[in-house]
Amino acid sequence: MSRDEIEDLLYQGYQGRRLEEGVRRSGFLQWPEHAVGIDTRSIVISRTMKHAVDGRGDLCCPGPMSPGPALAFGATPLEFLRQLAHRGTSPAAARAGGLSWTDLRRGLIGWDGPPGMMTQVLAGAALAFAQRGENRAALVFESEKALDTGGWHEGLNFAAARRVPIIVVLVASGSAGVGRVRQIEEVARAYGIKAVTIDQDSHAGIFATLRGARRRAALGGGPTLVALEGATDDRWQSHEEFASWALTEGHVTEGELESIRRAAAAGVDHAFARIVKEPGPEPHDALAAVRIGSPPLRPWTRLKSPRPDGVAEAPMEGPSVN
Amino acid sequence: MSTDAPVHVTRTRSGKPATFLEAIAEALWEEMERDERVFLMGEDIGAYGGAFKVTRGFIERFGASRVIDTPISEGGFTGAAAGAAHMGLRPVVEMQFMDFISPAYDVLTNYVATSLYRGAGPLPLVVRGPVGGGNRGGPFHSQNVEMAFFHTPGLKIVYPSTPADAKGLLKSAIRDDDPVIFEEHKGLYRAPHCRELLPQQDHVVPIGRARTALEGEDLTIVTYGLMVHRSLEAAAELARDRIRVEVIDLRTLLPLDEETIVASVRKTGKLLIVHEDTRTGGIAGEIAMRVNERAFEWLDGPILRVTAIDSPVPFSGELEDFFLPSVADVVTAGRYLSRY
Numbered sequence: 001m002s003r004d005e006i007e008d009l010l011y012q013g014y015q016g017r018r019l020e021e022g023v024r025r026s027g028f029l030q031w032p033e034h035a036v037g038i039d040t041r042s043i044v045i046s047r048t049m050k051h052a053v054d055g056r057g058d059l060c061c062p063g064p065m066s067p068g069p070a071l072a073f074g075a076t077p078l079e080f081l082r083q084l085a086h087r088g089t090s091p092a093a094a095r096a097g098g099l100s101w102t103d104l105r106r107g108l109i110g111w112d113g114p115p116g117m118m119t120q121v122l123a124g125a126a127l128a129f130a131q132r133g134e135n136r137a138a139l140v141f142e143s144e145k146a147l148d149t150g151g152w153h154e155g156l157n158f159a160a161a162r163r164v165p166i167i168v169v170l171v172a173s174g175s176a177g178v179g180r181v182r183q184i185e186e187v188a189r190a191y192g193i194k195a196v197t198i199d200q201d202s203h204a205g206i207f208a209t210l211r212g213a214r215r216r217a218a219l220g221g222g223p224t225l226v227a228l229e230g231a232t233d234d235r236w237q238s239h240e241e242f243a244s245w246a247l248t249e250g251h252v253t254e255g256e257l258e259s260i261r262r263a264a265a266a267g268v269d270h271a272f273a274r275i276v277k278e279p280g281p282e283p284h285d286a287l288a289a290v291r292i293g294s295p296p297l298r299p300w301t302r303l304k305s306p307r308p309d310g311v312a313e314a315p316m317e318g319p320s321v322n
Numbered sequence: 323m324s325t326d327a328p329v330h331v332t333r334t335r336s337g338k339p340a341t342f343l344e345a346i347a348e349a350l351w352e353e354m355e356r357d358e359r360v361f362l363m364g365e366d367i368g369a370y371g372g373a374f375k376v377t378r379g380f381i382e383r384f385g386a387s388r389v390i391d392t393p394i395s396e397g398g399f400t401g402a403a404a405g406a407a408h409m410g411l412r413p414v415v416e417m418q419f420m421d422f423i424s425p426a427y428d429v430l431t432n433y434v435a436t437s438l439y440r441g442a443g444p445l446p447l448v449v450r451g452p453v454g455g456g457n458r459g460g461p462f463h464s465q466n467v468e469m470a471f472f473h474t475p476g477l478k479i480v481y482p483s484t485p486a487d488a489k490g491l492l493k494s495a496i497r498d499d500d501p502v503i504f505e506e507h508k509g510l511y512r513a514p515h516c517r518e519l520l521p522q523q524d525h526v527v528p529i530g531r532a533r534t535a536l537e538g539e540d541l542t543i544v545t546y547g548l549m550v551h552r553s554l555e556a557a558a559e560l561a562r563d564r565i566r567v568e569v570i571d572l573r574t575l576l577p578l579d580e581e582t583i584v585a586s587v588r589k590t591g592k593l594l595i596v597h598e599d600t601r602t603g604g605i606a607g608e609i610a611m612r613v614n615e616r617a618f619e620w621l622d623g624p625i626l627r628v629t630a631i632d633s634p635v636p637f638s639g640e641l642e643d644f645f646l647p648s649v650a651d652v653v654t655a656g657r658y659l660s661r662y
Contacts, residue, residue: 036336047547047656059409060422091441092440093441095439095440096441101440101441101442102408102440102442102443104408104443109408109442110442112432112436112440112442113429113433114432115432117401117428117429119401120397120398120399120401120402120404120405121401121402121408121429121433123401123402123405124401124402124404124405124406124407124408124409124413125405125406125408125409126405127402127405127406127407128405128410128411129409131361131388138405150397151397151401151429153398154393154395154397154401155398155401156396157395157398157400158392158395158398158399158402162390162391227617299584317464
């Protein structure tokens with residue numbers, strides 16, 4: 001890892017921690033606090049990809065619950081909080097929730113659908129990279145529950161058959177089916193693709209392994225299946241341990257580390273302060289992106305009384321809101 | 323068009339009328355030559371040329387990277403098509419039979435249809451394939467699938483009835499930024515009465531506009547697909563009773579061309595809706611409701627419908643003939659309605 005990469009990891013790791021703490025304290029963000037748990041290893045994995053802001057970099061679909069990869073792909077704490085608070089200013093304009101959204105210029109593609117579906121979608125995106133001969137790859141985080149779905153296997157089968165540049169990370173879910181990620185070597189063998197179980201306990205080790213997988217994908221080596229074991233397993237290096245390592249190895253000084261931590265905290269705190277004041281979406285925004293096949297609403301489809309003089313072509317009424 | 327095009331995509335250029343199936347092939351070929359982002363995915367569409375041979379000769383011209391033989395996994399490859407569309411390609415997915423679209427229902431309704439709404443941008447994706455009964459294909463090779471998708475905002479549904487419309491609408495669908503379900507009735511694919519010289523010079527037909535297949539004053543029939551032809555036959559018979567029928571061919575089901583329907587009903591005062599799809603939850607219900615909202619005062623009789631019966635598509639010929647709407651059914655309903 002270069003010094004810049006180490007500093008970026010430290011910054012994004014601190015951002016993630018601060019977001020977690022803030023959400024837990026806020027009281028107004030309706031989201032299960034464990035769901036905001038930012039596994040810094042997912043940030044490390046995501047940092048190994050090629051990043052851009054012009055739509056020419058790699059593509060990443062963070063899992064449904066972890067915003068870590070999105071941070072690595074340039075998402076900001078303000079965007080997260082707007083999403084969580086369903087603000088009209090949120091990236092999905094409050095029409096879709098969740099911690100991931102789509103911004104193809106930055107290489108982010110929002111998670112939507114049941115476990116496994118995004119492996120299908122990212123396999124298709126990777127197919128496009130391969131067809132155009134681009135040095136690009138796709139990265140998708142899936143819960144290990146995806147192993148139980150036909151959809152995930154269909155997506156992986158397609159990716160394997162076409163040998164597209166994709167890295168599929170299966171994250172231990174910590175609920176039903178825990179430990180299934182250990183089966184991935186068998187699964188990968190069945191599909192004729194490479195499997196990687198992250199067995200290093202250091203961020204640097206994970207970084208080296210995944211960077212290799214990314215390079216192989218871009219060179220036409222096909223998909224890689226990655227198992228990421230439980231985040232609570234104490235074998236893994238925490239963000240604080242990573243910071244200590246960076247300090248001990250001389251990658252950063254005590255002062256630089258503190259400066260990075262403060263900068264990350266300031267950005268997150270500022271984002272919290274802003275969203276408290278921001279309004280929710282306008283009711284009519286609910287229809288803003290529906291442009292297909294919807295007949296105009298007529299007054300009697302709403303709670304207001306019909307206007308006797310305007311039954312044929314009455315102007316659209318807004319939906320009632322609480 | 324390149325000189326190496328196979329015979330079935332150059333029928334009109336050689337001066338002969340093209341079939342409905344050839345019109346589909348010609349549209350695909352022309353769009354693939356026009357735009358290198360267009361590519362095909364489906365089961366056996368490459369070396370085998372497709373179950374109905376629509377894509378025969380395509381892999382030789384466009385290569386295996388643009389004519390992709392997929393595993394038998396409609397959900398998986400439709401999801402992959404969505405990803406490719408995100409990245410700027412224009413996939414055209416063939417369902418070998420549209421009955422097989424059901425495994426892709428999840429990704430089409432939950433992911434593809436909602437993409438624009440969720441802020442994930444447009445998804446230019448066409449899912450096309452053969453539908454409809456009359457070929458003794460039984461329950462799994464004969465269904466009409468439009469109403470499974472009709473109430474999903476974000477999708478377009480196209481269902482042409484003539485070769486020229488099939489060509490023009492498919493080209494429009496491929497160029498459209500929204501996802502399109504494109505239904506092709508198997509009964510029209512090689513029907514002798516359904517051949518015509520296809521318009522050339524980049525013929526496109528706009529999505530969302532119905533056409534008046536026959537003008538009349540006494541009764542409106544709104545229909546689409548193969549039933550347009552059945553309805554025209556019925557109209558000819560009703561004309562012998564001096565009942566002048568207007569036949570509206572919807573061409574696009576979603577968005578529905580409400581204006582053309584309402585204008586016709588306001589002219590004739592009577593509406594009969596004919597569709598091959600089963601009755602309950604069929605499009606007749608939606609059309610009737612819209613006419614009720616906008617032309618109630620113009621109606622001189624009840625809105626009637628002729629449809630398939632509420633049953634899976636039977637396999638035996640006798641049963642299937644009973645199941646499907648016939649010309650005689652349309653004539654009977656037309657006569658009944660004309661008496662109001």
